[in-house]
Amino acid sequence: MTKSNLHPLKLHWATIVLTATGLFTCQTAFIQPSWGQEQKQVDFAHDILPILQSRCAKCHSNGVFKGDLSLESRDKLIDSGTVELGAHANSQLFERITSSDPDEQMPPEGDRLTAAQVEKFAAWIDTDLVWPAEIEFKRRIFSRPLGLRAVALPDQRSDSDHPVDRIIDNYFRRNSVKPLEPLSDHLFLRRAKLDLLGQLPTIDETRQFADNEDPGKQEKLIDELLSRDRDYADHWISFWNDLLRNDYVGTGYIDGGREQITEWLHRSLITNKPYDRFVRELISPSPESVGFIKGIKWRGRVNASQVEPLQFSQNISQVFLGINMKCASCHDSFIDDWKLNDAYGLAAITAEQPLEIHRCDVPTGETATSKFVFPSVGQIDGSLSRTQRLEQLAALMTSRQNGRFPRTIVNRLWHRMTGRGLVHPVDVMANEAWSEPLLDFLAVDFVDHGYDLKRTLRMIATSRMYRSRSVQASGQLLGSSTSSDFIFRGVDTRRMTAEQLVDAVWTLTGAAPRNIDAKIGSPEDVELTGKWVWKDAGAGQSPAGETVFFRYEFEIDSLPLASSIVTTCDNQFELFVNGKHVAKGTDWAAPITSDIRPELKVGKNVILVQASNQGDSPNPAALFAELLLRSDNKSDIERFGTDQNWDWTESSVNDPAELLNHEQIHWYPAVVLPGANETYESAMPLVQRAVQQFDLADPITARASLVQADLLMRSLGRPNREQVVTTRPETLSTLQALDLSNGEILAGWLQTGANQWLSAQRESKWSDQELVTELFEQALSRGPASDELKVLIPLHGEDPAGPIEDLLWMVVMLPEFQLIQ
Amino acid sequence: MNIQTKIEARRDFLKMTSAAALAALATGAPRLIRADDTKPDAPAATADTCILLWMAGGMAAPDTFDPKRYEPFEKGLAAEKIISTFPEIDTVVDNIKITQGLEQIARILDRGTLIRSHVQADLGNILHSRHQYHWHTGYVPPQTVAAPHIGAWMAKLLGPRNPAIPAFIDIGQRLEGVGEKEELKAFHTAGFLGSEFGPFVLPYPDQAIESVRPPKGMTPKRFEARFRMYRELVNQQHGDDASDYQKESMMRSMENAYRLLSSPERTAFDLTLEPKASYDRYNTSRFGQGCLLARRLTEAGARFIEVTTEYVPFVSWDTHENGHTTAAQMKKDVDQPIAQLILDLEQRGLLDRTLVVIASEFSRDMMIEGVPGSTARDQSRAKADIMAEMKQYGLHRHFTGGSSVLMFGGGIGKGVLYGKTAAERPCLAIEKPVTITDLHATIFRAMGIRPDSGLDVEKRPFYVTQDGKGKPVGELFG
DSSP states (O other): OOGGGOOOOOOOOSSSOOOOSOHHHHHTGGGSOTTOOOOOOOOIIIIIHHHIIIIIHHHHETTEEGGGOOOSSHHHHHHTTOOOTTOGGGOHHHHHHHOOOTTTOSSSSSSOOOHHHHHHHHHHHHTTOOOOTTOOOOOOOOOOOSSOOOOOOOOOOSSOOOHHHHHHHHHHHHTTOOOOOBOOHHHHHHHHHHHHHSOOOOHHHHHHHHHOOOTTHHHHHHHHHHTOHHHHHHHHHHHHHHHHTOOSSOTTTTTTSSOOOHHHHHHHHHTTOOHHHHHHHHHSOOGGGTHHHHOOOOSSOOOGGGSHHHHHHHHHHHHHHOOOOTTTTTSSOSSSSOOHHHHHHHHHHHOSSOOEEEETTEEEEEEOOOOOSOTTTOOOOTTSOHHHHHHHHHHHHTOTTOTHHHHHHHHHHHHHHHSSOSSSSTTOTTSOOTTHHHHHHHHHHHHHTTSOHHHHHHHHHTSTTTTBOOBOOHHHHHTOOSSTTOOOOSOBOEEOOHHHHHHHHHHHHOOOOSOOOSOOSOGGGOOOOOOOEESSGGGGGBOTTOEEEEEEEEEESSOOSEEEEEEEEESEEEEEETTEEEEEEOOTTSOEEEEOGGGOOSEEEEEEEEEEOOSSSOBOOEEEEEEEEEOSSSSOEEEEESSTTSEEEOOSOOOHHHHHHOTTOOOEEOEEOTTHHHHTGGGHHHHHHHHHHHHHTOTTTOOGGGSOOOHHHHHTTOOOTTSOOOOOOOSOOHHHHHHHHHOHHHHHHHHHHHHHHHHHHHHHTOOHHHHHHHHHHHHHSSOOOHHHHHHHOSOOOSSTHHHHHHHHHHHHHSHHHHEEO | OOHHHHHHHHHHHHHHHHHHHHHHHHTTOOEESOOGGGSTTSOOOSOSEEEEEEOTTOOOGGGTTSOOOBOOOOTTOBGGGOSBSSOEEEOSSTTOEEETTOHHHHTTGGGEEEEEEEEOOOOSSOOHHHHHHHHHHSSOSOOSSOOOOHHHHHHHHHOOSSTTSOSEEEESOOOSSSTTHHHHHTTSSOGGGOGGGSOEEESOGGGHHHHTSSOTTOOHHHHHHHHHHHHHHHHHOTTOOSOHHHHHHHHHHHHHHHHHHTOGGGGGGOGGGSOHHHHHHHTTSHHHHHHHHHHHHHHHTOSEEEEESOOOTTSTTOOSSSHHHHHHHHHHHHHHHHHHHHHHHHHTTOGGGEEEEEEOSOEEESSOSBSTTOOOOOOOSSOOSBOOSGGGOSOOEEEOSOEEEEEESTTBOSSEEEOEEOSSSSOOEEESOEEHHHHHHHHHHHTTOOTTOEEEETTEEEESSGGGOOOOOGGGBO
């Protein structure tokens, strides 16, 4: 064996730490057929390191060097003269660990090293003491108390007294960072809306914001954006889907090995559920939020570190605490302090059966006992039922004493809003923040105000720091990956995520799909405007065969984008729109949804329902309808349900056209039937679901986050959600650029868009310059400059849509468009 | 292209990608543990290009490259008597027999090595996508990080051979509209290496050119004008507050893409430019066309190419019933184009530096699911102890105890037979077993990559072969 098995990792260790080679050795050991001819070799990380750690380091490292022997590095060990490379028999070290003399033998206390361990030491010495030079025992370089620390805000040093700015201004002064420069209105608006809602500002928003002279307008904008609950949820669901491994299709969903939490998640975001409760509901779940802790049940044999309880252990550690439990799921971690017992301790909480601890996929015979990672916060009583244990864990996780919990989430939010975590990388929360006071200030504020995620976002977004120009990403240029040598200078220029970019393109092109894949919103929440009606209150004893006509008239200025009517009747109905027969229903428990947009016209429209009662003797009769209209240029839906504004008549004229034109016929207001909702209870959820479907199918608000990832989104970095993902790719790769340059998906959207812009140009009689201006304002929140117009105009080509398509492509490909500045 | 220009081209590409690499450093993204080609102890590459011809769905060794006792179909035949459903045939190498239907390959076996002792892990339950994930990444799923395809490793560690040709090209597998598509996507990826190193996916070889030319309906002139205007706009820098770093990195990728889409090399993707006689020799199937495309791309300077017969559940090599008939058809599809590919590479002087590997996720057997003693559920759809109809005749169970791999070129031995399986059931590898890990180590070694090359991801090392423990099988090199 050569040194080749080692690698130059330079890491900061907590207490005694060493790096690992072949961490996956054990993880996947079972797949090695036993007949493999293994050359005898020493795996430092697995064979030697654990012994050094547990048996030697206490007396020979970390400032304690008994017998002048330092085991802090290979060089120091060699310098000590206790080993002769390549010859274990001549080495004092070997002599001492095998000696039977109580005064000589090492370690002096406890059990002797086993024969196998001794053999490993011999082989280690014989193979030249393989030990990467970069690895040294080091002192713990940083630790912070678990509890939150109250932060005394520094004196105000600039014109901003915002708490975040007070801390940052103080930091800037100490680190000689030059002051931030103000950000223009349009870039601030664009940044804030993309960050908080994932969308481009509309032209109206941009203009109104520019015209607004209120000095507090930026703060008000943040409040206004955060109040758009649906848009907020549609944007942040991507962040949470990545974190919680939730998706709409994928491994395990079909065969029940995995469950979605989409509906729960979306609703939790819409209502801005307090984060402590949010996490309690994930850890100690109801059936609708069980998917996260359930994990993914893989069919077939999986490594012991990937069974569902260990997935649980790894995922809650990473997501909620910024702890990497992946190493410790297999063996005591080499990169931090976490032990196999810690990983299994969490796993045991959720395990249905006693869970046998496996080290490197080999059973140890020990059974895991429930254990929380921070004993000072509290412990789990392993004798309780699984449900109770999970409740306990949920309580400990969200306990006020567990400062790691709020720190981890506020750090993730800071990362999202500025491009870099206070603690970085965001999943290594043991690292020092570039500003510990800021981290704790945000965490305390978050906890003190009810674990309010939006409050923290607001806190960040309203600071002058966030309202300033982005900076050259100094951390990126230096390639520094640790917190300690990073200097914060301001918000980074960031790249749009796949979903942000796709949403932006859909906005510019109208190419959003008609349907979404996420099952979101609960139908029970849909409030219907319609009521059950009939001609009179005696509907409960309506004569058999009674036929009543109901009518609803309404005027529209322009054709709606979509329109449907959901109808049901006891016993039977025929539906006509503007005289045309559209639908028929014969079962009140099965409401019928009809797309009526093709029948509608500008001006007056008439809905006519011929409703009839059946049977041999008097029996209940009732009609219910909900008319849905989505107007042309906004996402609002107008609904007109059956109520007293509908008319009824009885007539022997059966032809609907004739009936409607008949001037002699008297129409009377329909009568709302109290209590009918109970009578027809089973039909109501179906009506609600139909209304909701209409709502969700909104082509204006259909968001990329709510549809399955297509190949373009995947290419742009939307992840496969089998693993927890906490960051997205920061730069555009060549393969991505290829997909954007000639890929069919984007090209298709741009074609759709070009045709729409062309008809808009013709309709509004825009000059080419006006079209370019309109597009720039929508896409970039600014008009084109004169030399840009010079490049772009005139728009000419053989096919009139072609130049517009190219124009769209150029704008969408501008760094200015794809970057959040 | 001579060596010198190759190096220069490589350097250009590296220059272009350096900003992306810098960015990767920033985010706690993977860092290279060992840049092999800069180390004195890196193995000398014996191949510049690797072509993997993937027999998707589990190619039965006894019905292809490892003939056993043959029992022709007849009613009343006991299933347990059947090991091979094809008779053996001679090959150009004296001591090597393969099965009927592979006559073209039989004639070129003197150019390569036949391994009969490739073994796979028993994953408890046979799922093609899991075994394929294992074979393509070297790691058994699930993993706590997304493991890269071996082609992505080569793209990452070696870069493209010609900057105008994507380093990792993946031919023949649709990733949409087929069963288990999400599972397939999980390993047709660069994983944590990042999309820069991911596969350039060409599901339909005869439409490959579409992927490297201007969008449909756009003339080259218009495409060029579009990019020229775009560049002008970008250079005017209006309303542009973005950091130079971000902007430059983005423009670099856009320029790279544009160059690929307007480069002369892209004609390599166009099968219609192949002389008809040659095209016809390959045109047995989509796979055959894929082999032709692979040859053209190898000539143009590709680094890693996979061509697959395509995995679709229960189709092609995935024979759960009617196995004999289906295998006969599959052999028709693959025999001629594989042989032609080897001959063409040889004729062009490329075979010596091109490693061609023909492999599958596991073998098949008439009786045994997995390996003896495995708990895997029997997945045959035509179970029969006694043959009653033709559809019962075939190797319908997934066998992981011994399969065949063919290797040609790139420094691999010629006319060599390596390893052996038992003559009688269970036909386990009984001599010189080669695991996926060691097979990968051999492939990487041929490409000049040490099997313990790796990256630091999430502070943990992740190696090109499982745990960095793969050992090249030295005897396979000629």
